[in-house]
Amino acid sequence: MSVLKGKKILLGISGGIAAYKTASLVRLFIKSGAEVKVVMTPASKDFITPLTLSTLSKNPVFSDFYQEEDENPIWNNHVDLALWADLFIIAPATANTLSKMANGNCDNLLLAVYLSAKCPVYFAPAMDLDMYKHPTTIANFHKLQLFGNQMIPAEKGELASGLSGEGRMAEPETILDFLEKDWQDKLPLKGKKILITAGPTYEAIDPVRFIGNHSSGKMGYAIANKAFEWGAQVILISGPTHLQVNYPEIEVHRVTTASEMLESCKDNFESVDIIIAAAAVADYKPKVVSEQKIKKSDLEIDIVLEKTTDILAYMGAHKKKQFLVGFALETENEFQNALQKIEKKNLDLIVLNSLNDTGSGFGTSTNKVTLITKSFEKEERPLQSKEAVAEDILNKIIQNYEV
Template sequence: MNKKTIVLGVCGGIAAYKSAQLASSLYKKGYDVHVIMTKNATEFITPMTFETLTHNRVSVGTFDRNFQYDVNHISLAKRADLFVVAPASANCIAKFAHGLADDMLTTTFLAASCPKLIAPAMNTGMLNNPITQHNIEICKKYGMTFVESDSGYLACGDVGKGRLAEIEDIEDAIESLLVKDKPLKGMKVVVTAGPTQEDLDPVRFMTNHSSGKMGYAVARAARNLGADVTLVTGPVSLRKPVFMDVVEVRTAIQMFEAVEALKDEYDILVKSAAVSDYRVERVSDHKMKKQGNQLTIDFVTNPDILAHMGQLKKANQVVCGFAMETQDLVENATKKLVNKGADLIVANQLNEDAAGFKKDTNVVTILTGEGITKLDVMSKEALGYEIMNRLLQILVKKRGIVC
C-alpha cells in the first residue's frame, strides 16, 4: 500500500518551531511528508531540522539548482494527497486568496489540486484585520479548509486570538481531510459520549469510569465519512474534535434535553454515553456531614434516553445503543435491543482484557434484528468506522423500503 503524501508548508513566524512537532508526528504515523518553507521561515527554524524529521529534502527557493529532472513544485503538487500550511502567516494567506505565486511554497500551493488545510498564526490585530478576515473568506470560498487559531498569550506580548492551533487539533483535521470516500455526506449524525455526573451536594457527585474514548472515536469516524456531526459529551479529559458541533453537558437530564432537541434532525443517533440510571431525589444545599456509620440517600430514576429516542424515531432514522456488561452479555444486550427500540446494539464485556473503560482497544459483539456478530479485538478508532459503516447499511435498507 502506497504511503499518502502530505506537503507541509511552513511560513515565517515564531510558531514555525511547532511545525517540527507536526512533521515528526505525521512521519511516525507513516505519511510521506515533504516540507516547503518560505525564506522567512528559515529565520526561525532550519531546513535541516525538518529534513532530519521527515527524511526528505526541504524545498525553499523556486530556483534552487540542486533539483531532480522533474520540475519540483509541479511534481510535489501532483503527488500530494493533502497540502497543509502550518503556520500560515497573513502574508501567505493573502497570496493564497489572490493566486499570487512568487516563491516555492505559493507556486506549489497554486499548482496543487488536492485538499488544502490552513492553520493561521499571527498577531491578534493582524488576524482580526478586516482584510485578513476577507482573505480567509475568499480562501474558504475556493474550498480551502481552516483550523481556527487558539487564544492566549502571544509571542509579541499581546493576549488574544492568533496562536497556532494545537498540534493535536491540526492532526485531527488532517485525518478528516485524508478520507476521500464520504458516504455519509449530507447526513446528520448525533453521538453521545462520556459519563454523566449527578450531584449529591455542593462538594460531591456520583459518576462512572467512562473516558469518552469510544464515543469520540465514533464521532470522528462519522465526520471523516462526511457526516454533519453533533457530539453531546459528558465531562471528559479528551480534546474536543474539530469540524463538528460539540454540546457539553454534565447530568443525565441535561444530556436528555440536548438529544431531545435534535430528535427531528438526525439520520443516525449513536448513544454511546454511560448515563447514570439514577440521580439524587434532592441535592443537599450544603455539604453533608458525617453522621455515624451509615448515610441514607434517596434516589429517583433518570430518563432512559435510548428507550425514549427508540420510541420517537421515524421510519427513516437509525438508533444505535451500547451495552456494557459484566455477565450474560448477549442475553442482556438482546433484551436491550428489543426493549429500547434500537436498530443496533454494540455490546462489550467489562472484564475482557482488551475492552472496558479508558482503554484504546475494544472487543464487541454487534446485535441487530438480523443477527449477532462478534468482532475481533480492534482499536476504538477502527471500531468507530466499523460501527458507522454498519449503521449506514441499515439506513440504506430502511430508506430503500420507505422509498
C-alpha cells in the same frame, strides 16, 4: 480544515522540468496536515535534489531499490511504500513514465511502487504540447483512467520548449484543490448529520458529592472524530470528561446530569440522520439533593434513589427516519441482554462489550466489541484501539443505513 489532514501521501516524481514545483507541493501537503514521503525516478534528481524534498517532507526520499554506495545496503521495499500510502500521486508524470505505467513496465522504484499500490492513484501529466496531444499519449491517458487512476489535467501556459500551449503541469495549488475536492466527494458520510453522546453523567447528592461511573468518554470521542473525518456533520453531547475533540468544527454540548443530556438530545434529535448513544448515563439519581454538604457522622445515611429518564428508550420511541445505535456494557448473559435491548428500545444496531474481557470497557484505550443488527446478525471484532472500533461501528452503520 483540509480533508487531507492525517492522510499519508506518497509523491512520485519523474524526470521533467516541472519537478521543481514539487518543493511547493510538498509544503502544501504538510501545511494541510498530511504526512508525506517521496519516491523519485533517477532522472528526476537532475531537476530537484532529494535533500530539498527530504528536508521539506521530514522523511527520507527514495529513488533506488537500494543505495549502491552503502557498505551494508538496505533494500527500499516498494511494497511497504505502496501499502503505507493513503493516496499516491505522480507529479510530474512525464510521457515516458506514463507509457511505462500504462503498459506495466517496471524499471525503477517509482514504477514498482505504482504496480504495488492499492490506494487511489493520481497522475499530473507534464510535457510539451505536441507530446500531450499525440495519439499514443492520449491512449495512455485513457488506459490509465480505465485502470482506476485519476488524471489531473495539464494546464495551458508557457512550456520549457519556449512554446505556449497545453501540457504544463497543474500548479501545486490546483493539485491540492483537486485532491481535496475528490476526497471530499468520496467521503462515506458526506451529507449526513450525526448525534453522538459520550462520557458519564453525574447525579448530585449534595453540593460536593455525586453518583457517577467510570466512563472516560474515549469511545464516544473516537467515534465523533472519525465520523467528522468521514464527512459527517457531528454534534457531540458530552458528559463530564477532560477529553477534547480533534476538530473545532465538531459541535460540542457539555452537560453534567442525565436530565441535561436528555434535553440536549431532544433539542437536536429531529435534525439528525444517525444517533450513536455511547454515553454511560446514570440509571438512578438521588430523589432529594441536599442543599448543604452532608456532615460526617457515626450514623448510617439512607439515600433514596429514583429512576432517570431512559434517553435511549425515548429516542427509540420517537425516532422516524433516524438510524439509532445503542451500547450495552454487560457482565453476564451479554448476548441475550443485548438482544432484549434492541427490541425494547427500538434500536437499529447495538454495540456489545463485556467487562469480562481484558482491555475492554471503561477508561481503557482499547475495546473488544460485538456488533449486532436489529435482525440479530452479529459480528465479533477483536481487541483493538477505540479508534479502530469507531471505524468498525461506522462501517457497520453505512452497511445497514437505509436512506
